[in-house]
Structure formats: C-alpha cells, structure tokens
Amino acid sequence: MSVAEQSEVRVSDGALRRFIGYRLKLAFNVFRADLCDVLAPYGLRMISYSALGVIVETPGLRPSTLAEALNIERPNLVSTLDDLEALGLIRRERDAADRRAYALSPTRRGVEVFGAAAAANEAHEAALLAGVPAEDAATLLRVLDHIQAKGARRS
Amino acid sequence: MSVAEQSEVRVSDGALRRFIGYRLKLAFNVFRADLCDVLAPYGLRMISYSALGVIVETPGLRPSTLAEALNIERPNLVSTLDDLEALGLIRRERDAADRRAYALSPTRRGVEVFGAAAAANEAHEAALLAGVPAEDAATLLRVLDHIQAKGARRS
DNA sequence: TATTGTTATACTCTATAACTATA
DNA sequence: TATAGTTATAGAGTATAACAATA
Numbered sequence: 001m002s003v004a005e006q007s008e009v010r011v012s013d014g015a016l017r018r019f020i021g022y023r024l025k026l027a028f029n030v031f032r033a034d035l036c037d038v039l040a041p042y043g044l045r046m047i048s049y050s051a052l053g054v055i056v057e058t059p060g061l062r063p064s065t066l067a068e069a070l071n072i073e074r075p076n077l078v079s080t081l082d083d084l085e086a087l088g089l090i091r092r093e094r095d096a097a098d099r100r101a102y103a104l105s106p107t108r109r110g111v112e113v114f115g116a117a118a119a120a121n122e123a124h125e126a127a128l129l130a131g132v133p134a135e136d137a138a139t140l141l142r143v144l145d146h147i148q149a150k151g152a153r154r155s
Numbered sequence: 156m157s158v159a160e161q162s163e164v165r166v167s168d169g170a171l172r173r174f175i176g177y178r179l180k181l182a183f184n185v186f187r188a189d190l191c192d193v194l195a196p197y198g199l200r201m202i203s204y205s206a207l208g209v210i211v212e213t214p215g216l217r218p219s220t221l222a223e224a225l226n227i228e229r230p231n232l233v234s235t236l237d238d239l240e241a242l243g244l245i246r247r248e249r250d251a252a253d254r255r256a257y258a259l260s261p262t263r264r265g266v267e268v269f270g271a272a273a274a275a276n277e278a279h280e281a282a283l284l285a286g287v288p289a290e291d292a293a294t295l296l297r298v299l300d301h302i303q304a305k306g307a308r309r310s
Numbered sequence: 311t312a313t314t315g316t317t318a319t320a321c322t323c324t325a326t327a328a329c330t331a332t333a
Numbered sequence: 334t335a336t337a338g339t340t341a342t343a344g345a346g347t348a349t350a351a352c353a354a355t356a
Contacts, residue, residue: 015208053170151185
C-alpha cells in the first residue's frame with residue numbers, strides 16, 4: 001500500500017445505499033453502456049432499437065404516436081427516424097387522408113434487422129440477469145412499472 | 156373521436172414490454188425528473204446531492220475516491236464540487252502530506268442541508284413506492300445491485 | 311385556431327484526451 | 334514516470350419554443 005493510499009479515508013457508502021434513485025441510476029448506466037455495444041453492430045442505439053421495435057409491431061403508426069409510446073418528446077424522435085430511414089430499416093409515407101401526417105412502416109430489412117437485434121438484446125438481458133430468480137426479475141419489472149406509472153399519472 | 160384519431164393505428168407496445176432496459180429507463184426518468192423538483196429548493200441536483208451525502212458521511216475523502224464511489228469519471232465531478240463549494244456546503248483543503256490532493260469535508264451548513272434534503276428525498280422515494288410491499292422494494296434493490304455488479308466486474 | 315412534423319436551441323449527463331502541479 | 338485535480342471537448346439524452354404545411 002502506497003503512502004497516498006495510507007493517507008486516504010475509507011469511503012462510507014451509507015448515503016448511497018439509502019438512495020434508491022442512485023442505485024437505479026447505476027443499474028441503468030450499466031444496462032445502457034452494455035446495450036450500446038450489443039446494438040452497435042446493427043447500427044442501432046437504445047432509442048432507435050426501441051422505435052424500430054414498435055414500428056415493426058405496429059406498422060402504419062405516426063411519429064407522434066410513436067413518441068408517446070416511447071415516452072419521448074416529438075422533436076427528439078426526428079433524428080432517430082432519419083437514422084432508421086437512412087439505414088433502410090423504415091419508410092415514411094404521407095398519409096393520404098391527412099397530409100400533415102406520416103405512416104411509419106418497417107422495410108423487409110427492418111424486420112430482419114430488428115429480429116436479429118432483439119435476439120442479441122434478449123441474450124444480453126439474460127446475461128445481466130443470470131443468477132436472478134425469475135420471480136425476482138418479474139418483481140423488478142412490476143416495481144419499475146409502478147414507479148413509471150406514478151410519473152405518468154402526474155404529467 | 157376526430158377523423159385524425161380514427162385513422163390512427165393502435166400502438167402495440169409488445170416490443171417495449173419485452174425490453175427490460177427500456178422499462179428501466181422509463182422508471183429512472185420518472186425518478187430523476189421528480190427528484191429534480193424535490194432537490195431544487197436546496198440548490199442540489201441528483202449528483203450534487205449524492206456527492207454531498209458521501210462527503211457528509213466520509214469527511215476527509217478525496218475527489219478521486221468520491222468519483223469512484225459515485226461511479227462517475229473524475230472530470231465530471233469537478234463542476235459538482237465547484238457548485239457545492241460555492242453553495243458553502245463543502246470545503247476543499249489541501250492535503251499537507253500530498254499536496255496534489257484535496258480533503259473534502261462538509262461545512263456545518265452542508266451537514267444541515269444534506270439532512271433536510273435527505274428527508275425530502277426519502278419522502279419522495281416513499282411516495283413513489285407507496286403501495287409496493289417492502290419485500291418487493293427490497294427485491295428491486297437487490298436485482299438493481301446485481302445488474303450494477305455485472306457491469307462493475309467487467310470494467 | 312389547432313395539429314403534424316420539423317428546426318433550432320439549450321441544458322444535463324457521460325466519456326476521453328491532455329494539461330499542471332506535485333510525487 | 335506516475336498520480337491528483339483540472340480543463341477542454343464531444344457525444345448522447347432530454348426539454349421547450351417556434352416555424353411551415355395542413356386540417
């Protein structure tokens with residue numbers, strides 16, 4: 001042990017242990033950083049992967065509806081859709097009935113890429129949760145949704 | 156229901172429901188947005204509140220040790236410490252033994268403000284988790300720590 | 311007048327390289 | 334040469350105001 005280390009104070013993490021929000025943040029940061037690497041081979045980020053998934057399962061939806069589903073503001077979705085379109089994974093088509101709006105749909109390649117990316121993501125999630133009982137993982141999701149619902153109710 | 160709404164497609168959130176990372180993100184976003192309002196009266200943000208808490212419980216520690224405890228990079232801590240110092244909540248004092256280093260300690264006001272902010276934070280967390288059984292909340296924290304530990308092990 | 315998608319903008323969080331002063 | 338703190342910078346994520354086209 002060096003002189004510097006000897007003079008160092010042992011850290012008390014009590015304040016952080018009691019701070020649920022910070023533990024949520026730490027876990028989310030791990031998840032996000034990992035996922036970034038997992039999705040990079042597909043040219044996707046967390047938000048574009050999420051958007052593509054919703055579009056694949058709900059072809060024809062509008063950007064405004066998608067933004068609401070993803071819980072992000074409309075302006076923040078634009079560049080994500082630009083990226084997905086540039087990658088050839090989705091199409092934006094004018095709605096004939098309401099020419100202000102677009103219908104979003106996946107290309108065939110978009111469906112394929114999402115399938116592959118989803119498999120990689122699920123493998124990643126399984127690895128992160130390896131050793132966690134299934135019912136604990138279910139509890140995690142239930143409590144996360146409870147927290148999210150509290151926020152949604154307020155806004 | 157307007158014409159626009161009639162022509163809209165019903166969104167399928169299956170892709171998001173299966174995406175644990177996104178549900179983690181949504182919950183964290185709610186937590187963070189709320190906490191921002193809760194801590195604003197004290198002049199604190201999530202990161203400065205966390206840093207102050209560790210300093211209060213571990214007076215004398217160094218910025219580098221604090222950054223490690225908070226799981227952030229050293230450069231990102233600097234402005235937070237600047238803010239806390241400007242608020243009169245902490246002191247930076249040169250370590251006599253190693254003049255490269257600083258010892259961080261809370262002022263009396265820092266201890267008081269952290270106490271008040273911590274009470275507000277705990278009330279906020281209790282409100283968000285109202286209706287969640289204590290053992291489910293404990294499971295949440297256990298799984299979050301499990302996820303975070305997986306990331307910590309890799310880096 | 312309201313809505314859809316968009317642009318512009320700003321603020322926060324995070325990450326990295328490189329500088330200074332000390333060791 | 335290595336380390337502590339710092340500066341500078343860049344990239345995401347998030348939020349709001351305001352615009353053009355359309356309703």
